[in-house]
Amino acid sequence: MRRLAILALAATVVGFISPAFAQSAGSEFSMQRAVFVARNVGVVGINEVNFYDGKWQIQGRASGGQNITVEVSADTGEIMNVDRWW
Secondary structure, three states, rough: HHHHHHHHHHHHHHHHHHHHHHHOOOOOOOOOHHHHHHHHHHHHHHHEEEEOOOOOEEEEEEOOEEEEEEEEEEEOOOOEEEEOOO
């Protein structure tokens, strides 16, 4: 019975870790570095960070109160797009 409990616990831990590892394994440019790039473009407050289609998308606010979205390449760290709007 104890062995079954240990196996169930191990399966649970692997189940929680695997999705995070799968998302970060494909991107060489980390989320923290992408946020740093976005802050250099003018993002002051961050509302949301998403990873899809090989890029990081950081949504937040600029210092003037505008909404801002910055897309950063996960491969190179290059800024792909910046949108600002009220």
